Amino acid sequence: GEDVEQSLFLSVREGDSSVINCTYTDSSSTYLYWYKQEPGAGLQLLTYIFSNMDMKQDQRLTVLLNKKDKHLSLRIADTQTGDSAIYFCAQRGGADGLTFGKGTHLIIQP
């Protein structure tokens, strides 16, 4: 079945880069997504990548996809306190519903 795995916590110093990793199992995935969830707020789409791409950059965000290893990463450059949130990796396979990981809590140290 479909499964998405993420580490639960990541702690970084303000100003450093954060790298959040994800592995997925569905080789038929067409799109892979990163969502951000802040306390009391809804899920917000940060970025996405199509499965035939290796990399996508959007301002401070860089997504890397290793399709052979089914590994996806999200790099946030110059991490700020406002980046503190839970980050979810999600895959879209044959159906339109998304399969999410458990989320990575990003903790920013001053």
Next chain:
Amino acid sequence: GAGVSQTPSNKVTEKGKYVELRCDPISGHTALYWYRQSLGQGPEFLIYFQGTGAADDSGLPNDRFFAVRPEGSVSTLKIQRTERGDSAVYLCASSFGQAGGRRSYNEQFFGPGTRLTVL
């Protein structure tokens, strides 16, 4: 409204009761999704509507759960004989769905959720 709205924001009920959760999608979005997010977990897919019909209900955990979207806009998730294990945040999302094409990244816009607590 500008985004997906869900009502109520919080619902407390007793075990065995019936509840209805409502979702108002973004105007013009043909696809609507329900997810359930338990504490410490990621959202779990429940059901997907394209227009009025349920295109995929494979995520509904059992026959106590049912959802409708009679006019292709507002949707209601219905839970019968609620159990304590049903306690979670129920999220609704909408998108352009198939109208965007299979190669479209089909962004799903999420509502704030309904927090259901079954005592």
